[in-house]
Amino acid sequence: MATRxxxxxxxxxxxGxxxxxxxxxxxxDRAVYLxxxxxxxxxxxxKLKASRLSCPLVDTSRWDDVEA
Known part of the structure; x- marks a missing residue:
């Protein structure tokens, strides 16, 4: 599950x-290469820093109702 x-x-x-x-x-190999x-x-x-601005997974306002 964690892998997925x-x-x-x-x-x-x-x-990805x-x-x-x-x-x-x-x-x-990747762990040595990078x-x-x-x-x-x-x-x-x-890329990761830029995606923070547009990635739905880190758009906290979209997840407000989950915590309510």
């Missing part, structure tokens, strides 16, 4: 292609 939730969040934030992997080997490619890591960071 994380994948959905990555897709919603626009970083870069962050969703299909195996533990791919996960390990710190070595600072420009790619910075691109992902920038």
């Amino acid at each position: 939730v994380a994948s959905s969040r990555c897709l919603a934030a626009g970083v 292609e870069d962050m969703i992997v299909n195996s533990m080997k791919e996960y390990e 710190p070595l490619k600072r420009s790619k890591l910075q691109d992902l960071t920038n």
